[in-house]
Amino acid sequence: xxxxxxxxxxxxxxxxxxxxxxxxxxxxxxxxxxxxxxxxxxxxxxxxxxxxxxxxxxxxxxxxxxxxxxxxxxxxxxxxxxxxxxxxxxxxxxxxxxxxxxxxxxxxxxxxxxxxxxxxxxxxxxxxxxxxxxxxxxxxxxxxxxxxxxxxxxxxxxxxxxxxxxxxxxxxxxxxxxxxxxxxxxxxxxxxxxxxxxxxxxxxxxxxxxx
Numbered sequence: 785x786x787x788x789x790x791x792x793x794x795x796x797x798x799x800x801x802x803x804x805x806x807x808x809x810x811x812x813x814x815x816x817x818x819x820x821x822x823x824x825x826x827x828x829x830x831x832x833x834x835x836x837x838x839x840x841x842x843x844x845x846x847x848x849x850x851x852x853x854x855x856x857x858x859x860x861x862x863x864x865x866x867x868x869x870x871x872x873x874x875x876x877x878x879x880x881x882x883x884x885x886x887x888x889x890x891x892x893x894x895x896x897x898x899x900x901x902x903x904x905x906x907x908x909x910x911x912x913x914x915x916x917x918x919x920x921x922x923x924x925x926x927x928x929x930x931x932x933x934x935x936x937x938x939x940x941x942x943x944x945x946x947x948x949x950x951x952x953x954x955x956x957x958x959x960x961x962x963x964x965x966x967x968x969x970x971x972x973x974x975x976x977x978x979x980x981x982x983x984x985x986x987x988x989x990x991x992x993x994x995x
């Protein structure tokens with residue numbers, strides 16, 4: 785489970801202004817070695833990895849964020865804000881990742897559609913409009929309406945959603961966090977759980993439980 789996180793959106797350990805967990809997916813971090821590793825894994829195994837990580841999100845991260853103070857305490861936290869970073873992504877790497885990205889996108893849209901609140905696509909390369917015309921059909925209309933294509937300097941738009949201290953520096957914030965890092969938990973989360981558990985875990989009734 786821990787090694788599988790390298791291939792999919794990762795929780796930063798922070799939340800946006802609504803209390804929703806902030807995830808980041810930096811495609812350039814999937815280097816050639818990792819892309820080969822993905823290709824060496826069966827489609828069924830990749831599907832299982834996606835399911836495990838989504839279940840970790842809905843059984844641990846979302847209940848934890850619901851437990852923490854947030855602007856609408858009467859409503860559970862049931863969705864996430866995701867930044868998709870396309871900086872330094874080449875057309876060749878996008879093409880090599882197409883089956884991986886399509887499988888993850890289609891599975892999420894079909895099985896976890898309500899977990900997607902806002903998707904901000906940043907640092908888009910010049911060829912992205914062509915790619916977008918190709919991949920947008922992976923999503924239903926409701927999901928497409930949640931996807932916002934931002935420019936090379938997305939800081940202003942992202943700071944409307946996420947406080948500067950909770951937004952990674954690469955996107956105009958103050959948080960020292962990169963895609964390869966473990967979640968950087970804020971003080972409120974640390975006070976609630978002490979530290980982030982490794983591997984599968986659930987959060988229920990204010991406590992961390994290991995299955």
